[in-house]
Amino acid sequence: MKPHTLSILVENKAGVLSRVTGLFSRRGFNIESLAVGPCEEPGMSRITIVVIGDDAKVEQIMKQLNKLIDIIKVSDLTENERVERELALIKVTAEQGTSRAEIMQIATIFRASIVDVSPKSLVLQVIGETDKIDALEKLLRQYGVKEFVRTGTIGILRGSKLASGGK
Amino acid sequence: MKTGAKILVESLLREGTEIIFGYPGGVVLPIYDELYDSPLRHILVRHEQAAAHAADGYARASGRVGVCLATSGPGACNLVTGIATSYMDSTPLVAITGQVPTSLLGNDAFQESDITGITLPVTKHNYLLKSAGDVGRVVQEAFYIAGTGRPGPVLIDIPKDVSTGMAEDVKLPDKVTLRGYNPTYKGHKRQIEKALEMIGHAERPLIYAGGGIITSNASPELMEFATLSSIPVTTTLMGIGCIPCHHPLNLGMLGMHGTEYANFAVTECDLMIAIGARFDDRVTGRIETFAPHAKIIHIDIDPAEIGKNKRIDVPIVGDVKAVLKDVLTLMKKQGAHEVWLKKIKHWKQHHPLKCPTTGGLHPQFVIRTLSELVKDKAVIVSEVGQNQMWTAQHFCFHNPRSWITSGGLGTMGFGFPAGIGVHFARPDVPTFVIAGDGSIQMNIQEMGTVAANKIPVKIAILNNMYLGMVRQWQELFFDRRYSFTELPAVDFVKIGNAYGIEGMRIETPEEVLPAFQASLDCDGPFVMDFRIEREENVFPMVPAGAAINEMIGGHPR
Numbered sequence: 001m002k003p004h005t006l007s008i009l010v011e012n013k014a015g016v017l018s019r020v021t022g023l024f025s026r027r028g029f030n031i032e033s034l035a036v037g038p039c040e041e042p043g044m045s046r047i048t049i050v051v052i053g054d055d056a057k058v059e060q061i062m063k064q065l066n067k068l069i070d071i072i073k074v075s076d077l078t079e080n081e082r083v084e085r086e087l088a089l090i091k092v093t094a095e096q097g098t099s100r101a102e103i104m105q106i107a108t109i110f111r112a113s114i115v116d117v118s119p120k121s122l123v124l125q126v127i128g129e130t131d132k133i134d135a136l137e138k139l140l141r142q143y144g145v146k147e148f149v150r151t152g153t154i155g156i157l158r159g160s161k162l163a164s165g166g167k
Numbered sequence: 168m169k170t171g172a173k174i175l176v177e178s179l180l181r182e183g184t185e186i187i188f189g190y191p192g193g194v195v196l197p198i199y200d201e202l203y204d205s206p207l208r209h210i211l212v213r214h215e216q217a218a219a220h221a222a223d224g225y226a227r228a229s230g231r232v233g234v235c236l237a238t239s240g241p242g243a244c245n246l247v248t249g250i251a252t253s254y255m256d257s258t259p260l261v262a263i264t265g266q267v268p269t270s271l272l273g274n275d276a277f278q279e280s281d282i283t284g285i286t287l288p289v290t291k292h293n294y295l296l297k298s299a300g301d302v303g304r305v306v307q308e309a310f311y312i313a314g315t316g317r318p319g320p321v322l323i324d325i326p327k328d329v330s331t332g333m334a335e336d337v338k339l340p341d342k343v344t345l346r347g348y349n350p351t352y353k354g355h356k357r358q359i360e361k362a363l364e365m366i367g368h369a370e371r372p373l374i375y376a377g378g379g380i381i382t383s384n385a386s387p388e389l390m391e392f393a394t395l396s397s398i399p400v401t402t403t404l405m406g407i408g409c410i411p412c413h414h415p416l417n418l419g420m421l422g423m424h425g426t427e428y429a430n431f432a433v434t435e436c437d438l439m440i441a442i443g444a445r446f447d448d449r450v451t452g453r454i455e456t457f458a459p460h461a462k463i464i465h466i467d468i469d470p471a472e473i474g475k476n477k478r479i480d481v482p483i484v485g486d487v488k489a490v491l492k493d494v495l496t497l498m499k500k501q502g503a504h505e506v507w508l509k510k511i512k513h514w515k516q517h518h519p520l521k522c523p524t525t526g527g528l529h530p531q532f533v534i535r536t537l538s539e540l541v542k543d544k545a546v547i548v549s550e551v552g553q554n555q556m557w558t559a560q561h562f563c564f565h566n567p568r569s570w571i572t573s574g575g576l577g578t579m580g581f582g583f584p585a586g587i588g589v590h591f592a593r594p595d596v597p598t599f600v601i602a603g604d605g606s607i608q609m610n611i612q613e614m615g616t617v618a619a620n621k622i623p624v625k626i627a628i629l630n631n632m633y634l635g636m637v638r639q640w641q642e643l644f645f646d647r648r649y650s651f652t653e654l655p656a657v658d659f660v661k662i663g664n665a666y667g668i669e670g671m672r673i674e675t676p677e678e679v680l681p682a683f684q685a686s687l688d689c690d691g692p693f694v695m696d697f698r699i700e701r702e703e704n705v706f707p708m709v710p711a712g713a714a715i716n717e718m719i720g721g722h723p724r
Contacts, residue, residue: 063471069292
């Protein structure tokens with residue numbers, strides 16, 4: 001059982017996301033993370049899904065995904081060298097004159113930026129792999145994380161290789 | 168300019184549809200108005216589920232796309248079992264449903280149901296139309312998707328304002344292209360060569376033939392391959408008919424209620440060639456002990472079936488017919504396998520299917536009598552349960568598409584309405600429906616349809632006043648605690664008579680043949696109520712979770 005990052009190129013049409021997620025829920029798979037957005041091809045979208053499962057089960061899901069008419073290409077990025085990123089927004093309690101300086105120091109170490117400041121709180125924006133974001137959130141917990149919002153993972157292959165199959 | 172409803176009916180005709188099965192209702196009124204003076208034949212069923220099964224039966228018997236039509240909400244929901252049945256057996260079906268107007272979508276409007284959402288996991292694809300201008304293109308795509316690759320059901324949901332909306336005629340392409348749908352038809356040459364090499368070295372090869380051979384119309388190629396290479400063939404429930412029953416290489420059905428010799432052959436073969444089959448649990452029994460000594464070649468059009476349940480040594484993705492043609496071209500030497508075939512012959516002689524003759528009326532005798540009477544001049548449609556297994560075991564099928572049954576979903580209530588569709592696909596031969604007293608009552612209202620349209624379906628009910636297959640399991644595995652499986656006696660002849668259908672009750676073996684003859688002499692539909700031995704079981708049987716050579720009810724080994 002290991003995480004698999006699946007990159008799925010789909011027609012940008014109503015209902016496609018539920019066709020995709022339905023194949024996971026039917027097999028009792030929990031989707032760890034999900035990101036959807038338009039991509040380089042007009043009329044298409046790319047869905048990135050992270051699931052934890054054994055290789056054979058994930059392979060079966062990929063084959064089933066490939067059978068959906070609105071799906072153009074499915075690839076498992078986990079097989080290759082890749083860059084993966086998430087973005088998180090974290091609202092932390094930070095009263096003036098207390099821990100504010102410490103929080104800002106931590107933000108610097110994580111190369112997070114402060115995107116909102118108010119008398120009682122700060123909002124940090126951080127970009128990185130899942131582990132990095134988990135680590136930052138854990139560190140900030142002692143100050144009081146009021147809200148923690150993160151995107152799904154997105155990924156891209158290193159080098160000139162493409163997830164959509166071309167070169 | 169034309170209405171969406173008119174474009175729909177024209178598109179169906181353009182696709183070569185000759186008949187649809189349906190049931191009208193509020194939001195499909197514009198479509199029904201177009202049907203009123205259309206050359207497209209429409210059969211009014213008595214329940215929408217029957218419309219889906221009838222269209223499916225038509226598709227299975229003809230190999231063409233079957234079409235059914237229902238209104239929104241309850242009408243559409245009633246199609247679902249039929250659509251799921253088609254999906255599990257990969258049959259080409261286009262289901263058309265009405266929907267509330269687009270302005271009311273998602274409003275919990277009267278008779279609204281999210282049918283595209285509901286049928287998502289049981290359709291090959293589905294569409295919710297938004298404009299009359301899309302109707303022509305979507306119907307063309309739907310037929311293409313339903314009928315090509317691994318076939319399956321496609322649903323088109325048409326809101327009322329799309330049916331009444333106006334659109335210009337759109338010029339449709341001669342050939343549909345969809346960038347996300349490109350089935351592989353031709354097998355990989357190197358893989359085929361690898362398979363042939365393996366076949367050349369095998370001492371105890373076995374062909375495991377599934378419904379894909381029927382779907383792909385590949386029986387002639389299969390027969391040629393099996394005969395040239397002297398490889399015995401066992402068929403799945405869905406594959407029955409791909410090789411004549413009396414052919415010396417035919418081992419009959421394998422699996423839970425397969426023949427002993429087929430299951431022995433599976434267990435002892437050193438090479439299994441799976442063709443258009445999917446290693447279903449009713450076939451394999453305990454999967455680890457299925458074909459334990461064999462290398463496996465798997466030919467299938469659906470790459471998702473390769474390695475799904477069993478590790479495959481040589482996968483060949485492609486249309487079964489195309490692949491077998493290539494196999495025949497590339498095949499250099501012919502096989503003999505004398506020792507293996509001798510062993511199989513021995514098994515066949517010493518482990519035949521049992522046909523009890525003493526006591527009352529036995530269902531096996533009923534099936535065999537029908538088989539001998541009609542020979543290859545009939546299409547047999549079964550319901551689900553004991554009636555289905557007895558027919559699969561004891562009827563001698565000669566041709567593909569002469570055996571129509573719900574395999575994957577195992578839908579009770581499928582057979583009788585499917586038989587209606589079968590009749591329209593094969594009006595040249597009689598259609599017999601073999602039912603149990605349980606399953607016939609799941610769509611018995613269709614007696615209204617066959618009576619009103621004089622559809623000459625012959626209904627043979629093997630009446631044991633039980634839900635027989637469930638009772639059999641209770642007898643064998645639940646200490647004879649017959650929990651809710653006993654059905655009170657029903658006089659099916661009287662029910663038939665009430666609809667205006669002739670019929671006969673049969674209580675002794677002597678009455679069986681005359682009853683079948685009477686059914687053939689009757690121009691219209693005919694009901695036969697066979698009062699069979701109440702606790703007759705289907706044997707041999709592989710208990711759930713056992714290896715397939717661990718059968719009960721067979722001969723001592």
